[in-house]
Amino acid sequence: MTDRSAQTRQARIQQSFDAAEGYDAAAVLQRVAARRLFDGLRARLAGRTPRRILEVGCGTGFLTHMLHEAWPEAELVATDVAPRMLERARKRVGEGVQFCVMDAARPDVAGAFDLICGNLVFQWLAEPSVALQTLADQLAPGGVIAVSTLLDGTFEEWRQACSAEGLVAATPDYPAARTVQGWQPGLCTGKWTTERCVQPFGNGLAFVKHLKDTGASVPREDGKAFSPAELRRVLARFDQAGAMVTWHLAYACFQKPQRAGVFVTGTDTGVGKTLTSACLVHAWKAAYWKPLQSGLADEEGDTSTVIKLSGCLPEDCFPSAGAYQASLSPLAAARAEGAEIDPARLAMPLEDPQRPLVVEGAGGLMVPATDTLMMVDLAERWGLPVVLVARSGLGTLNHTLLSLEALRARGLAIAGVVLSGPLNTENSKTIQEKGQVRILAELPQQKTVTAETVAALSRLIPAWDDVSEAMQVGRKGVSEKV
Template structure:
């Protein structure tokens, strides 16, 4: 779509919403979606009260009202492209909310915000992924962005009725679920969830009136409106099929990391996490934290190793929350000493938050950390983008792809993969393509690991700015 045609369509959409006088009475699913989105963003905030909120595409204020009721002391800026919608929202919520006319695709409100949200607005945007990233850049550290959209398959019954009459429905072409899964702010934790809702109508005429009343009657580009005769035939088909309309919705809720940094985990023990961490610490002038250390009876520990290899200052390394002698999982090693790991001590350190921190896990993602938490749970709690260290050779594909799948199922942001061992172009290509992930570095096999080794390997490590700017692949 050219800029000119996109602008023309946005103008038509604006006028359509301005003319939607019966929006409040007709917008049942919009209310349902607003409640669902509010519940998701409230859960992601985890009890924190946002002080500054931006809402895009507020419509007549369904979500606005919920936000204001939940956090009446917050500065809430509600925006919409349609002036008359803003007027109705103002009448609903009152003057304590600041209302502004704004196109969500061209946000011009200065941040930062603790919460940015928009209900059922992203399906109207020409470049939704870019808009989501632009908005997320206005978040505070730890801030949340929550949006919803319609998916492919919405109004399939009406489209089928049109097709049965040899006609093409003018309803919009919504993105499929796979495409939407790619709409994610860089290095932010979260995921999309989908749901299906079926809405009964009295008749096809009631459905058409519903679209007009909710401002959704603008046909997609290049499709002419149905003639009166064609419309009557399609409505009859729609009635015969039960006069039902299915809505497919997706909700995306993402949280910006509370500090700069990465969580380094591996596909298994001994894969090269500590060497990778030392390279990161030196290349990024980063802080280092090994939350749980075991095996001290057999080695000096990863914190001491990173200090020696990277040349960082001891004060740049946060002491472990738990350190144990046996070469076992942290949970088993603590139990062998009759100790307990206090989850409260595993809170992410937030000092000097703009300086990158390298947090090194113990073993792989499914290693027990406490009686109730695996390393994967801690990674989710910390909310840092994850670097997965994997072997480059035979057997790596299954372990690496399963680890990536487990992280994405939890909504973890994946900064990328570091391959450890002899160069293997075929495995690299497979992991990139099948895992839809960026290979951050390939660290060749080393006969001995010394400070000189780390100084050599640091040249293979991307800069911190490159990691932040490059984001997650797909």
């Protein structure tokens, strides 16, 4: 679509919504989606109160009202491309909300926002993945962006009625669920969920009127209007099939990390997490935190090792929330000492948030940390991009690809993979291609590891700014390819 045609279509969408006088009465599914989205974003905020909120595509204010009612003291900026929609939203919500005309794809309000949201607006945007990243860039540290969109298969019954008469429905082509899964802003943690809703109508004319009343009657760019005779035939087919349509919806809540940094985990124990962490600390002049440490009866501990190898100062390392003697999982080691790990002590340090923090996990992703939490649960809670450390040799492909799949199933951002051991070009290439992940570094096997060794290996680590920026650019690239 050219810039001119995109602008023309945007103008038609604005006019259509401005003319949608019957929106409030007709927008049943829009209300349902607003409630689902609100419940999801509130759960993601986990009790935190947003101070600044930006809503895009607010329509007549279904979601706006919920936001203002939940957080009346917050600075809430509600925007839409249709001025008359905004006026109806203002009447619904009342005082205490700032309303302004704005295109969600071209935000012109100043960040940073603790919460950015938009209900059923992204299907109208020409480049939704780019718009999502642009909005996410305006999040404050720890901020949440929550959006919903329509998916492929929506109004399929109407399309089938048209097809049965040899015609092509002019309803827009919505993105496939697989495509939407690729819309994930860089550095952010979160994932998409889907929902299917069936809405009955009295007849086909009621459905057509519904599209007009909700402003959704703008056809796709190559759509052609039906003649009266063609429309009558399609309406008859639609009525015979039951006069109902299916909506396919997708919802997502993404959270920006509360600070700069990464979570280092491995495909298994002893794979090289501590060496990698030391290299990252040295390369990035980063702080370090080992939340849970076990095995102190057999070794000096990872915090002491990182201090010795990386050259960082003791004050650059945050104290562990739990340190235990036995060479077992943190949960088992704590139990062996009659101790209990308090989840409240596992809050990520937020001092000096612009400085990268290297958080080293214990074992692999599925190692128990507490009675109710695995290491992957803690990674999700902390929300930092993940560096996965894997062996370079035989057997690494299955372990590494499964670990990447587990991370993506949780919606965790992945900074990249570090391969530890003898250089293996074939395994490196396979992990990069099949895992759709960046190989951050390949750290060759060392006979002995010293501070000098770590200083040399650190030169193989890309700069922190490079990693951070590449993740944002990389998400956009993946979104466009999927």
